[in-house]
Amino acid sequence: MIELKDVSKTFTLHNQGSAVIEVINNVSFSVASGECVALTGASGAGKSTLMRMIYGNYLTQAGEIRIGDVDIVRAEPRDIIKLRRDVLGYVSQFLRVVPRVPTLDVVAEPLRALGVPADDAQDRASALLTRLNIPERLWSLSPTTFSGGEQQRVNIARGFAHSYPAMLLDEPTASLDAANREVVLSLIEDAKARGAAIIGIFHDEAARTRVCDREIDVGRFTPGMAA
Numbered sequence: 201m202i203e204l205k206d207v208s209k210t211f212t213l214h215n216q217g218s219a220v221i222e223v224i225n226n227v228s229f230s231v232a233s234g235e236c237v238a239l240t241g242a243s244g245a246g247k248s249t250l251m252r253m254i255y256g257n258y259l260t261q262a263g264e265i266r267i268g269d270v271d272i273v274r275a276e277p278r279d280i281i282k283l284r285r286d287v288l289g290y291v292s293q294f295l296r297v298v299p300r301v302p303t304l305d306v307v308a309e310p311l312r313a314l315g316v317p318a319d320d321a322q323d324r325a326s327a328l329l330t331r332l333n334i335p336e337r338l339w340s341l342s343p344t345t346f347s348g349g350e351q352q353r354v355n356i357a358r359g360f361a362h363s364y365p366a367m368l369l370d371e372p373t374a375s376l377d378a379a380n381r382e383v384v385l386s387l388i389e390d391a392k393a394r395g396a397a398i399i400g401i402f403h404d405e406a407a408r409t410r411v412c413d414r415e416i417d418v419g420r421f422t423p424g425m426a427a
């Protein structure tokens with residue numbers, strides 16, 4: 201479902217004499233449907249950079265990144281937008297939302313974008329918010345004023361609203377209490393069971409061991425960082 205072939209990335213620092221930093225050198229791996237692969241490696245190894253390249257936020261200088269039949273490296277912006285709507289989900293660490301939109305609509309929005317009727321989308325959003333222990337009295341409010349942990353759970357509910365065939369998870373259990381951490385791990389297990397291909401960054405080692413089938417040590421592909 202997700203396949204990287206000979207992928208490399210450099211950053212050019214235009215404000216520092218155009219210094220070129222090699223971050224990822226020649227990484228290849230694939231993730232099958234129903235599989236969860238963890239990106240590991242020391243701080244600065246390039247885990248988040250690689251995840252942003254797979255999502256198409258960062259340019260990739262060399263190689264192929266295939267999600268289904270789309271090569272993100274060469275895809276047109278409109279094809280990337282379509283891929284993100286239908287196929288590729290991304291749960292970042294932080295919620296970014298349009299102010300004043302109620303929480304229930306924030307969570308239902310990815311389904312509405314796919315043409316799911318409002319009632320069905322809201323039913324799914326309600327079920328997820330309930331499962332993630334967001335009190336119903338908050339659903340009609342914008343999440344912008346919510347606590348950090350509440351915002352993270354709204355973000356996770358939104359990220360899991362649509363059953364994406366491929367998902368990228370950046371520290372989905374960071375700063376959650378034990379009960380909510382458990383809910384998130386079970387959501388990941390459910391997604392795997394329905395056949396999602398997942399790539400995740402988990403500093404929580406127990407969580408990683410539980411839900412991930414394999415680990416890719418990104419440090420092996422970081423010039424100057426190899427052990």
Ligand SMILES: Nc1ncnc2c1ncn2[C@@H]1O[C@H](COP(=O)(O)OP(=O)(O)OP(=O)(O)O)[C@@H](O)[C@H]1O
Pocket residue numbers: 211221223241242243244245246247248249250
């Ligand atoms: N936009 C950018 N411009 C220039 N350099 C960058 C940029 N983003 C990341 N880097 C550099 O790329 C390297 C990898 O960073 P990245 O954030 O991917 O590491 P990480 O493995 O996710 O680390 P952590 O576990 O600390 O989050 C770092 O040396 C960082 O300084």
